[in-house]
Amino acid sequence: MKIFDCHADIGMDVLDKHLKGQTNILKTDHIEKWLTGDVRGVGMASFFKGDETLDTAKAMVRQLKIEIDQNSDRMHCYLNGDLHQEKINALLTLEGMCYIKEEPEVVLDWMFAQGIRIGSLTWNDENALATGVSGNPLRGLTDLGKRAIAHMNHLKMIIDVSHTNEKSFWDIFEASNRPVMATHSNARALSQVDRNLTDQQIKAIALKGGLIGLVSAKRFISLIEGENTALNLAKHALYIKNLVGIQHLCIGFDYMDFLSGFHKNGIDLDNASDSQNFVIALKETGFSQSEIQQICWENISTFLKQQL
Ligand SMILES: [Zn+2]
Numbered sequence: 001m002k003i004f005d006c007h008a009d010i011g012m013d014v015l016d017k018h019l020k021g022q023t024n025i026l027k028t029d030h031i032e033k034w035l036t037g038d039v040r041g042v043g044m045a046s047f048f049k050g051d052e053t054l055d056t057a058k059a060m061v062r063q064l065k066i067e068i069d070q071n072s073d074r075m076h077c078y079l080n081g082d083l084h085q086e087k088i089n090a091l092l093t094l095e096g097m098c099y100i101k102e103e104p105e106v107v108l109d110w111m112f113a114q115g116i117r118i119g120s121l122t123w124n125d126e127n128a129l130a131t132g133v134s135g136n137p138l139r140g141l142t143d144l145g146k147r148a149i150a151h152m153n154h155l156k157m158i159i160d161v162s163h164t165n166e167k168s169f170w171d172i173f174e175a176s177n178r179p180v181m182a183t184h185s186n187a188r189a190l191s192q193v194d195r196n197l198t199d200q201q202i203k204a205i206a207l208k209g210g211l212i213g214l215v216s217a218k219r220f221i222s223l224i225e226g227e228n229t230a231l232n233l234a235k236h237a238l239y240i241k242n243l244v245g246i247q248h249l250c251i252g253f254d255y256m257d258f259l260s261g262f263h264k265n266g267i268d269l270d271n272a273s274d275s276q277n278f279v280i281a282l283k284e285t286g287f288s289q290s291e292i293q294q295i296c297w298e299n300i301s302t303f304l305k306q307q308l
Contacts, residue, residue: 064092080304162183214252216233
């Protein structure tokens, strides 16, 4: 079954390897895995940990676009409307905006013009706009961050709240007049990590018509070693479905097999070629074929069409 994976740090991988002299990284390291896993849409994040400059941010987005163009026979840079039925849809996203120190409107305009359609103000860091999960819990969205949210609303750039601390989450929830996404977060009730969402947060996202992307990072599935499986990720799907309804679920696996220095993914969800294991797990958990299609493709496809 075809899958849209809303979050993978592809931009970072492409720029890092490009700077080491590697060419066509999408072709050598990614496309075959996507095809094996029937992953036909990917939220390709340009990912920033908190100390990168605007030049680095622009270089990452540019290099990713160059590579998508190089593979235009099999890839399509998605901007709006319907997803491409034959090619792998590349949806450009930003994870973290630490490089915005002033005039967020100018930077966001540039990013939007490059094709960026989803963005989070922070990674885990605390920056000029907002506060990530590792920042001061009492600090939320800043005045500059409020300008960024207003401008993202204006541009119709989707706001991603996966990495924000709780204060920033609620500040953004209040400031945004459009739905928000958590592109790669699970239910905190089933795995107590601060990157997962509380029941209140899940309900708030749903209330505004937003989406939650199920993530296969091992600790976000379960803190118990050996229980980080596709089947236990499907339990997060069931929990969220029972809380707010199937229409708010999608996928943001956040595969890290190609990144060094990061914690890993679930046992049977290690990389994009394993993605169909999640379809099997959803089936075993009791989801119907049409519900699985909603989670894997239709919810995000409809949401993007409506929002963009
Ligand atoms: Zn992330």
